[in-house]
Amino acid sequence: MPLNYSKWDQLELSDDSDIEGHPNVDKRSLIRWKQRDIHEKREARKIKISALHAEIACNGVLSPRLHRIRATLGSADGGLIYFQQLVERLQTQPSPEAPPTNAKDQPTYDAMMLSLLLQVWDGAKSLPADEQEAAVLSGLDTHIKQLARHTEKLEKDVVDEENQQKKHITSDDIYEGFDSKYTPAKPPPPPVKNAKIDAPTKTKATKTTEFEVLNPTASNSNAPLSSVTPNHSPDSVEEDELEEELPELTPSLEQFSQLSLWEYTQSFNFIQSNRDVVVPGASDALLVAAFRAESKGQFGYAKKCVHQSLLLQYCDKLGKDGVRLFFQKMISGDQRAISVFVNDVEGTYSHLKTRAKAAATETSDVQKEQIQLVPENPSATISFNVPDGPPPEDLRLEGPGTEDLDLEQVREALHMRWDVFQSFPEDLKAALKVGTLDEVNRVLGSMDVSVAEDVVAKLDAAGIMSFVSGGIRDETGDEDKEEDEENAE
DSSP states (O other): OOOOOGGGGGOOOOOGGGOOOOTTSOHHHHHHHHHHHHHHHHHHHHHHHHHHHHHHHHHHHHHHHHHHHHHHHHHSTTHHHHHHHHHHHHHHSOOOOOOSOOOTTOOOHHHHHHHHHHHHHHHHTTSOHHHHHHHHHHHHHHHHHHHHHHHHHHHHHHHHHHHHHTTSOOGGGOOOOOOOOOOOOOOOOOOOTTOOOOOOOOOOOOOOOOOOOSOGGGOSTTOOOTTTSOOOOHHHHHHHHHHSOOOOOOHHHHHHTTSOTTOHHHHHHHHHHOGGGSSTTHHHHHHHHHHHHHHTTOHHHHHHHHHHHHHHHHHHHTOTTHHHHHHHHHHHTOHHHHHHHHHHHHHHHHHHHHHHHHHHHHHHHSOOOOOOOOOSSTTOOOEEOOOOSSOOTTOOOOSTTOTTOOHHHHHHHHHHHHHHHHHSOHHHHHHHHHOOHHHHHHHHHTSOHHHHHHHHHHHHHHTOEEOSSSSOOOOTTHHHHHHHHHHHO
């Protein structure tokens, strides 16, 4: 089979023997001149080809316009009048549309059409009036034929120049045919935040030799290690468990938990599109979200979270290819597998519902911190002086000890006490009017601690509350202190 070397004909090669120069001119300069000449000719050819394409495109715009003008003049009566109106419009209202070139002072299409029509009119205006229209039509036909022949010549020149350009391979003809690159596999997605991951344990087989002794308790090697084993109290273990943070849902897991129940195809497609769903800790995060949703009364969403959590657990238990195996059975309608999974979901959700109710009950049973008024001395009592209204206009100070009092200061104090009383809520006003300590403590116990402390401070400052010892003792937490003392004893 003969070999074909024709592809090498387009290579332009040269060596030192191809360059013949004057002995007084160094050869390196001649080589650089030769290279520059080749590059200049290539660039000039590119410019010429670009100019030829631009001129052909321009002729492609002008030729249809000339044909339309020729057809209108030949079919309409008074064609010469139309010709003159067209020339006048091109002179007074030319269009700015021009060929897309960067040439300086590039004429527009209307300017070129006007120049051609004026040439036709110059050849016909010297003739008699009855022959001018025929001369205009003849002139248009001549220009149309000349434009068509010129366009054909330009197209032929373009083909010749492009063939000459393709004769030799240049750097512009180099392109990347194919490429093979190594793309590393995507790293596995990270586990869920705060997920509990069991570290793999490595078992190492060791050989031990046992010796039979008469007194095992006296052997140091078999002495009990209870004295050196750290003792962890149950309280410290519970504190460590409480300090552990629970796993949280990722954005992908949150979308996964919103999928419908028993829609296995939908869940399978979502897992295929989101790799970060099947990660360590995802099942636990969904169960935590289910418990929180059940506690907030979002029962439907809680069951969805349980469903998706067990779905991931089943996929994990089936091994490396567990996702495909699980959904293959579910989507194909294996009734045995479906019934096992459905019963597991219903049972797990029922257990979670029971645990959520128990947790809510335990939370409600916790004693709320309260502010209560207690006299310092058990024999003393706390009374409340509730004002009937603002101080009267004709306020008078009577009785012993009122001689040194300022009337305006007393008025301001009474007015301030009335304003403080009016700022209290209605239930506190009613309790103060009743005047019993139990009624006031009942209202204070229903308030937040900060609000109740502010109310007590206002009662003391305004003089509405009076007591014997001059202070208030807060017995909140005294029971806990007594229990601590008993335990210490």
